[in-house]
Amino acid sequence: MLEIKNLHAAVVGGKEILKGIDLTIRDGEIHALMGTNGAGKSTLSKVIVGDPSYEVTEGTITFNGADVLAMKTEERAHAGIFMSFQQPVEIPGVSMTNFMRAAVNARRKALGLEALKSTDFLKLMRDKRKLVDIDNKLVNRSVNEGFSGGEKKRNEIFQMAMLEPSFCILDETDSGLDVDALRIVAEGFNKLRKPDTSALVITHYQRLLDYIRPDIVHVLLDGRIVKTAGPELALQIEEQGFDWIKDETK
Amino acid sequence: MSSESQYIELYRECRSMIHQHSAPLMNALRDEAMADFEAQGFPSQKVERYKYTNVAEAFAPNYGVNLNRVNIPADTAEVFKCDVPNLSTNLLFVVNDKPLASSTRDGIYIGSLCDFAMQHPDVLQQHYAQLASTKADAINALNTALAQDGLLIFIPRNKRMEKTLQVVNLLRSGVDMLVNRRVLIIMEEGAEATLLFCDHAMDQVNFLTTQVCEIFCGNNSRLDMYELEETHTSCRRFSNLYIKVGTDCTVSHNNITLFNGETRNTTDVLLMGENSEVTLNGCVVADKNQRVDNNTLIDHQVPNCTSNELFKYVVDDSAVGAFAGRILVRPDAQKTSSQETNANLCASPTAHVYTQPMLEIYADDVKCSHGSTVGVLDASALFYMQQRGIPIDEARMLLKFAFAGQVIDAIRLEPLRDRLHYLIEKRFRGELNKCTGCALCK
Numbered sequence: 077m078l079e080i081k082n083l084h085a086a087v088v089g090g091k092e093i094l095k096g097i098d099l100t101i102r103d104g105e106i107h108a109l110m111g112t113n114g115a116g117k118s119t120l121s122k123v124i125v126g127d128p129s130y131e132v133t134e135g136t137i138t139f140n141g142a143d144v145l146a147m148k149t150e151e152r153a154h155a156g157i158f159m160s161f162q163q164p165v166e167i168p169g170v171s172m173t174n175f176m177r178a179a180v181n182a183r184r185k186a187l188g189l190e191a192l193k194s195t196d197f198l199k200l201m202r203d204k205r206k207l208v209d210i211d212n213k214l215v216n217r218s219v220n221e222g223f224s225g226g227e228k229k230r231n232e233i234f235q236m237a238m239l240e241p242s243f244c245i246l247d248e249t250d251s252g253l254d255v256d257a258l259r260i261v262a263e264g265f266n267k268l269r270k271p272d273t274s275a276l277v278i279t280h281y282q283r284l285l286d287y288i289r290p291d292i293v294h295v296l297l298d299g300r301i302v303k304t305a306g307p308e309l310a311l312q313i314e315e316q317g318f319d320w321i322k323d324e325t326k
Numbered sequence: 327m328s329s330e331s332q333y334i335e336l337y338r339e340c341r342s343m344i345h346q347h348s349a350p351l352m353n354a355l356r357d358e359a360m361a362d363f364e365a366q367g368f369p370s371q372k373v374e375r376y377k378y379t380n381v382a383e384a385f386a387p388n389y390g391v392n393l394n395r396v397n398i399p400a401d402t403a404e405v406f407k408c409d410v411p412n413l414s415t416n417l418l419f420v421v422n423d424k425p426l427a428s429s430t431r432d433g434i435y436i437g438s439l440c441d442f443a444m445q446h447p448d449v450l451q452q453h454y455a456q457l458a459s460t461k462a463d464a465i466n467a468l469n470t471a472l473a474q475d476g477l478l479i480f481i482p483r484n485k486r487m488e489k490t491l492q493v494v495n496l497l498r499s500g501v502d503m504l505v506n507r508r509v510l511i512i513m514e515e516g517a518e519a520t521l522l523f524c525d526h527a528m529d530q531v532n533f534l535t536t537q538v539c540e541i542f543c544g545n546n547s548r549l550d551m552y553e554l555e556e557t558h559t560s561c562r563r564f565s566n567l568y569i570k571v572g573t574d575c576t577v578s579h580n581n582i583t584l585f586n587g588e589t590r591n592t593t594d595v596l597l598m599g600e601n602s603e604v605t606l607n608g609c610v611v612a613d614k615n616q617r618v619d620n621n622t623l624i625d626h627q628v629p630n631c632t633s634n635e636l637f638k639y640v641v642d643d644s645a646v647g648a649f650a651g652r653i654l655v656r657p658d659a660q661k662t663s664s665q666e667t668n669a670n671l672c673a674s675p676t677a678h679v680y681t682q683p684m685l686e687i688y689a690d691d692v693k694c695s696h697g698s699t700v701g702v703l704d705a706s707a708l709f710y711m712q713q714r715g716i717p718i719d720e721a722r723m724l725l726k727f728a729f730a731g732q733v734i735d736a737i738r739l740e741p742l743r744d745r746l747h748y749l750i751e752k753r754f755r756g757e758l759n760k761c762t763g764c765a766l767c768k
Contacts, residue, residue, distance in 0.1 A: 125713050153715035165710040169728025178724060179714040235714060
């Protein structure tokens with residue numbers, strides 16, 4: 077379970093973006109986070125995973141009882157927190173295989189497990205690759221280098237499959253995707269999802285939520301969660317935009 | 327006492343001893359070389375090509391010189407394992423300046439320069455000290471005055487060295503030591519060779535090495551050469567390499583500094599025949615207080631030649647890296663194609679990189695480019711890797727390794743490429759604090 081209380085955060089040396097977030101995501105729940113551009117959706121996700129460009133000025137985040145803010149970025153990952161990046165980073169010269177091997181084995185080490193043998197690791201890569209239907213050619217290249225927008229997002233889901241996180245943040249996974257790619261990525265996520273996997277899905281559109289059905293929808297405006305309701309809220313936003321919520325909160 | 331005077335006095339006092347233990351052909355040049363050295367002194371940092379290295383300071387300490395040729399034992403089989411696995415090579419050890427064996431097979435001579443000079447003075451006379459001018463460079467002058475032996479490789483017309491020759495230069499001494507090594511490689515028309523030079527230091531004393539290497543590539547010859555330095559922090563290396571390239575040649579030289587103290591490599595390539603192709607690559611990994619200064623010149627004297635140059639540096643801690651690469655396209659050298667790149671990664675705020683690509687073009691129908699970059703580790707890539715659970719140190723290592731990889735991947739000799747991947751990874755993990763080959767320092 078992820079629990080966020082009165083979270084305030086700012087760009088390091090810059091202005092405050094999150095102005096008191098309260099959010100509880102129980103095991104197995106899918107929460108959607110919607111809001112206007114610049115409301116702080118991506119900031120919230122980056123603060124949860126520990127992006128060093130942001131500093132938390134007040135509040136707490138706990139994950140399964142542990143103090144997330146006291147953990148290093150990689151320790152948060154080892155605890156089972158995963159973020160699918162809005163803009164996955166290209167890393168020329170680092171092969172997907174070496175990258176994944178380092179990630180998988182670092183997590184295993186943190187969990188007190190032996191590093192995977194090379195043959196077992198490659199088999200794992202092969203199995204997961206099939207599961208999310210990603211081309212072998214992509215896996216043999218440098219991380220995200222020269223990938224199309226769709227390939228990058230699919231690669232994020234592939235990494236999710238390899239790391240088996242218990243809490244996933246999908247940060248605008250639908251941006252830059254055509255309808256088919258969106259469906260494939262969403263189906264990949266659904267396939268990987270276990271009953272107790274929880275997720276925070278950040279999106280501007282209802283479209284993604286047709287595939288990944290949220291239990292709860294939140295609206296984030298100007299650094300605060302101003303409205304929380306069931307899935308019907310997303311449909312309403314699709315039709316009417318955010319202005320009516322802004323009016324409501326005035 | 328100035329840095330120079332101790333060497334001038336040494337020569338005066340030991341002139342007859344030096345002569346006694348060397349070949350007449352080498353001796354014939356000594357007096358003039360020493361006069362050249364006296365006349366110019368060590369280059370100051372105001373001299374353009376030595377801007378980034380303080381030569382006088384490096385030569386100031388009092389080093390021993392083994393002028394009397396005391397035999398320094400080195401049971402190479404016992405103490406040394408530098409084999410690049412899976413690479414079938416002919417292995418030759420050179421202890422300080424002395425090759426441990428000489429052989430002639432199929433007309434190909436590999437061994438002592440001195441011995442060759444006695445047998446074939448005519449061949450030597452045409453080549454020895456013909457490229458390394460004692461008037462233009464004080465290191466050349468000092469080396470020519472003091473060097474008593476070295477390595478000679480002679481490959482006659484149309485002969486091909488079947489196996490890669492691995493030359494292992496071992497520095498051995500119980501006291502601080504100056505080693506003056508000479509290398510002469512003569513490739514006649516149509517000759518082919520792959521050469522791997524590995525520099526190691528086997529004793530924990532201060533070593534200062536001057537190496538002057540002259541290479542003659544006859545028409546239509548092929549040379550693939552690698553130099554790998556893996557010494558220790560008390561070693562200073564001054565290497566001057568001159569390559570004269572004839573017509574229709576393919577020459578590649580790859581200079582890798584993996585572990586050192588202070589290194590200055592001068593590499594001059596003279597393109598004197600048309601339709602030749604030259605590749606100069608280099609890779610430097612430096613941390614602590616290590617210094618590496620590569621200074622290159624590619625001199626296009628004739629039309630229709632191609633040159634490619636790529637040097638990559640990864641400097642960490644308080645290390646200093648310097649690169650100055652001059653490409654000179656002379657008025658007649660039309661249709662020259664030349665590309666020069668120097669890319670540097672500064673992994674710590676106290677590391678320094680100086681980079682100076684230079685392109686001088688006096689012909690009007692050429693295709694040339696040059697560029698250099700200095701950057702830091704990509705923060706967004708580090709964060710991305712950490713989010714996947716990769717610890718920050720490992721993430722940094724992967725990025726540094728990826729950066730250097732471009733030069734290593736260009737190595738044609740596959741077993742060496744694999745070995746370097748392994749060594750560089752170890753190096754970045756901090757597990758390579760001294761040379762891995764020497765049983766003595768384990």
